Structures are given as structure tokens and as C-alpha cells.
Amino acid sequence: MIDEGRLQQEIIDHExxxxxxxxxxxxxxxxxxxxxxxxxxEKHEFRNGINxxxxxxxxxxxxxxxxxxxxxxxxxxxxxxxxxxxxVEEVCLxxxxxxxxxxxxxxxxxxxxxxxxxxSEAILQMEQSRWYNQTPNRARSLMDKMKKLI
Numbered sequence: 001m002i003d004e005g006r007l008q009q010e011i012i013d014h015e016x017x018x019x020x021x022x023x024x025x026x027x028x029x030x031x032x033x034x035x036x037x038x039x040x041x042e043k044h045e046f047r048n049g050i051n052x053x054x055x056x057x058x059x060x061x062x063x064x065x066x067x068x069x070x071x072x073x074x075x076x077x078x079x080x081x082x083x084x085x086x087x088v089e090e091v092c093l094x095x096x097x098x099x100x101x102x103x104x105x106x107x108x109x110x111x112x113x114x115x116x117x118x119x120s121e122a123i124l125q126m127e128q129s130r131w132y133n134q135t136p137n138r139a140r141s142l143m144d145k146m147k148k149l150i
Contacts, residue, residue: 002086002093008063011035011097014138018055022046026134034059035098066097073104077115084149088114091142098138099131119149 012018015035022038025031030038032046033055050058070093074080080088092114096104107129113122123146126132132139 002089007090007093008059011063011094012059014094014141018052018059020052020055021049032058034062036062062097066093069096069101069104072101073111074114077111080114081117084117084119087145087149091145094138094142095131098135103131119146122146123150 012034018034019032022030022032025035025037030043032038032050036055036058038046070089073092073096074089092104095107107125110122110125110129113119113125123143126139126143126146129139
């Protein structure tokens with residue numbers, strides 16, 4: 001069972017905390033709170049920043065979306081061994097939080113490696129991705145989690 005509180009804190013830490021003023025992320029997208037991508041419909045509301053409570057509220061909404069996306073992504077993989085389930089779910093949840101389901105679904109070989117329980121290949125697919133090149137520290141952190149399965 002995933003320790004939700006610990007994982008949420010890890011994500012907050014990876015995202016640099018709850019940032020109250022809008023900023024451009026590494027790809028140039030306006031962001032606020034805990035890595036919350038500001039949608040066009042939110043630009044007016046968030047242009048002058050947010051308070052801490054709003055940042056946490058946005059985070060919890062984004063986290064629940066990422067959790068649902070992780071479940072959608074992993075559903076075709078079938079049942080995983082109990083020793084691997086939590087780690088794989090945590091890694092995929094954090095990836096979903098960062099890049100969203102549409103981009104996560106492009107990790108076809110990664111998903112196949114998870115289905116095959118080929119943890120080394122899954123790690124290799126993570127390393128050979130554009131995502132790795134864009135956010136190497138985050139990627140390495142999640143790859144280190146996966147290495148616990150080898």
C-alpha cells in the first residue's frame with residue numbers, strides 16, 4: 001500500500017515546494033503552486049499569485065488526477081507481484097503528476113517492460129526518454145526507486 005502522505009511530500013519536494021507566485025517551468029509554461037500548469041481559463045485568477053491554502057488545494061486535485069491516470073496507465077499491465085506493486089505505482093503516479101497521462105501513454109516499451117516484470121528494461125526505457133533529458137534529476141530519482149526491484 002502506497003504511503004500517500006510520504007509520496008505527496010516527495011512530490012512537493014521535487015516540485016520545489018508550494019510556490020505562490022506564477023513562474024515559467026523548464027519548458028516555459030506558466031506554473032504555480034506545486035507544479036500546477038496554469039490553464040488558459042485560470043490565467044486571470046492566478047496572475048497575481050495564490051495563497052498557501054490554494055496551492056495545497058490545487059496540489060491535492062492534481063495529485064488525485066495523477067493517481068487516476070496512474071491506475072489507467074497500469075491497468076493493462078495486469079496484476080503485479082506484491083513486492084513490486086507499490087514501487088511501480090509510486091513511480092508511475094509521480095510520472096503522471098509531472099507529465100500527464102497523454103505523455104505517459106507514449107512510454108509503450110516502458111509499459112511493456114512493466115507487464116513483463118522486466119525491471120531493468122523499464123529503467124532503461126525511462127533513461128532513453130525525452131522526459132529523462134528534460135528532467136534528469138527527477139528521472140534518476142524515480143529510476144533509483146525502480147532499481148530496488150532488481
